Amino acid sequence: MLSFDQALSQLLGAASALAEASSLPTLAAAGRVLAQAQRAPIDAPPLDNSAMDGYAVAVSDVCQVPTRLSVAQRIPAGSVGSPLQPGSAARIFTGAAIPAGADAVVMQELCQHVAGEVTINHLPEAGDHIRRAGSDIAAGSEILAAGQRLRPQDTALAASVGIASLPVVRRLRVAVFFTGDELRMPGEALQEGAIYNANRFLLTGLLDALGCEVRDHGQVPDDLVATRQALRAAALDSDLILTSGGVSVGEEDHVKAAVEAEGRLEMWKIAIKPGKPLAFGQVRGAQREVAFIGLPGNPVSSLVTFLMLVRPFVLKMQGVRRTAPLSYCLRADGEWARPDARREFLRARINAAGGVELFANQGSGVLTSAVWGDGLVDNPPQQAIRRGDMVRFVPFSELLS
Numbered sequence: 001m002l003s004f005d006q007a008l009s010q011l012l013g014a015a016s017a018l019a020e021a022s023s024l025p026t027l028a029a030a031g032r033v034l035a036q037a038q039r040a041p042i043d044a045p046p047l048d049n050s051a052m053d054g055y056a057v058a059v060s061d062v063c064q065v066p067t068r069l070s071v072a073q074r075i076p077a078g079s080v081g082s083p084l085q086p087g088s089a090a091r092i093f094t095g096a097a098i099p100a101g102a103d104a105v106v107m108q109e110l111c112q113h114v115a116g117e118v119t120i121n122h123l124p125e126a127g128d129h130i131r132r133a134g135s136d137i138a139a140g141s142e143i144l145a146a147g148q149r150l151r152p153q154d155t156a157l158a159a160s161v162g163i164a165s166l167p168v169v170r171r172l173r174v175a176v177f178f179t180g181d182e183l184r185m186p187g188e189a190l191q192e193g194a195i196y197n198a199n200r201f202l203l204t205g206l207l208d209a210l211g212c213e214v215r216d217h218g219q220v221p222d223d224l225v226a227t228r229q230a231l232r233a234a235a236l237d238s239d240l241i242l243t244s245g246g247v248s249v250g251e252e253d254h255v256k257a258a259v260e261a262e263g264r265l266e267m268w269k270i271a272i273k274p275g276k277p278l279a280f281g282q283v284r285g286a287q288r289e290v291a292f293i294g295l296p297g298n299p300v301s302s303l304v305t306f307l308m309l310v311r312p313f314v315l316k317m318q319g320v321r322r323t324a325p326l327s328y329c330l331r332a333d334g335e336w337a338r339p340d341a342r343r344e345f346l347r348a349r350i351n352a353a354g355g356v357e358l359f360a361n362q363g364s365g366v367l368t369s370a371v372w373g374d375g376l377v378d379n380p381p382q383q384a385i386r387r388g389d390m391v392r393f394v395p396f397s398e399l400l401s
C-alpha cells in the first residue's frame, strides 16, 4: 500500500501547470488563478486623506482648548483644497485630501461650528485621523503573487491601485463520466438493483467550485467498447479525465481495461479510509496524453479522495502554488474508540463550544455524514480519540476553494 503522502507526491509530481494565460478585466477575474505577480503602479491611498468627518487643523494653532478658528474652506472627498492659512481650519470629510499646512483632523463630534467659525474642544496630536499616502500600499511593491486563486479582496486590491485587467491561467478542462449500468438520474424510475447517480452531482459540483470547465459525459454503460469510446471522446478536449467507480477488485467494470487499452494505468491502494483504491494513468489524446484519475464509487470515498488528492492535483495544474489546505488543531468533544490501521478522514462538525464532534456512522456509502459535517478530522493510523484530545480538522470550506 502507498501512504497518503506518497500518493499525493506522485500525483503532484505528474501535474504540470497549464502554460496558457489570457488577460481578463479585473472585474471578471475573481475565482481565476493569477498568471503573473502584480506590482502597484501608484501609492494607496494615493494622497494623505482624512479618516473622519471633521476639521483639518495645524496642531500648532490649537495649543489649548477651547480654541476658535475660522473655517476658510470646505473639502469634500474628491476635491483638493488650498493650503491652510495660519489660524484657520478646513471643514473636511472622510476620504478627502488633507490640505497643505494641516497636520491633524479633529472629528466633528469634538467641535462646534457656528457661523464661519469652529470651536475645537480637543487637543489634537500631529497625525490624528490622517491616513498617509502609501500607508496601505507603496508604489512599486508586489501586491499579488503569481499562482494565487483570486478572491474578491484580491481583485479589489488590484482595482484600488488602478489595475484594470489581470493575466489569468486558462481554466482546467476536466471531463467526467460515470460507469455502471445501475446508474439512474433523478427523475427516472428506479428499478430493483438500480441507484441514483449521486457522484455525477458530487464531482461536477466539486470541479465547478474549483473553477474548472467541466465536460460532463454522463453515464457510460458497463461495456469495454463503450468505455473506450467514452475515454477517447473525453480525451479530445480535456486536460484531465475523472471517473468514479470500478477501481476495486471486482470484474464487472471495464474502466481499468479501457484505460489500459487507450493509454497507461496504475492501480493504487492507498492506506487511507475511506478511499483506498484509486486509479491513476494517462489516456492518449489527439495531440498529447491526458491525465486520468479513477475514484472509488462509494460516494464518501469519492468525496474524500477528490478533496485530499484530486483537489491538489487540479490546483497545481491550474498554476496554484499553495495546494495544501489549511487545517486546525481542535479539541475532540467525542470519542473514536476503534481506529483503523489506515489514516482516516472522519466526517466531523464543530459544535458551539468550538470542539469537534464525529458523525456516528463513518461508512463510505453514508453521504449524510458529509452533509452533516463541516469538514474532516485527519486521524493518524491506529490512533484512538478520547474526549479532550487535540485532533487535526480540515474544514470543507477550505477544501472547496
Ligand SMILES: Nc1nc2c(c(=O)[nH]1)N[C@H]1C(S)=C(S)[C@@H](COP(=O)(O)OP(=O)(O)OC[C@H]3O[C@@H](n4cnc5c(N)ncnc54)[C@H](O)[C@@H]3O)O[C@H]1N2
Binding pocket: 178, 179, 180, 183, 195, 196, 197, 198, 199, 200, 244, 245, 246, 247, 248, 249, 250, 253, 274, 275, 276, 277, 295, 296, 297, 298, 299, 301, 364, 365
Ligand atoms: N473484495 C474487495 N472488495 C472491495 C474492496 C477490496 O479491497 N476488496 N475495496 C472496497 C473499497 S475500500 C471501496 S472504496 C470500493 C470501491 O469500489 P469501486 O470503485 O470499484 O466502485 P463500485 O464497485 O463501482 O461501487 C462501489 C459503491 O459505490 C456505488 N456507486 C458507484 N458509482 C456511483 C455513483 N455514480 N453514484 C452513487 N453511487 C455510486 C455503488 O453502487 C457501490 O455501492 O470497493 C470495496 N470493495
Ligand code: MOO
Binding pocket: 272, 273, 274, 275, 276, 277, 296, 298, 300, 301, 364
Ligand atoms: O476505501 Mo473504501 O473508500 O474504505 O470504502
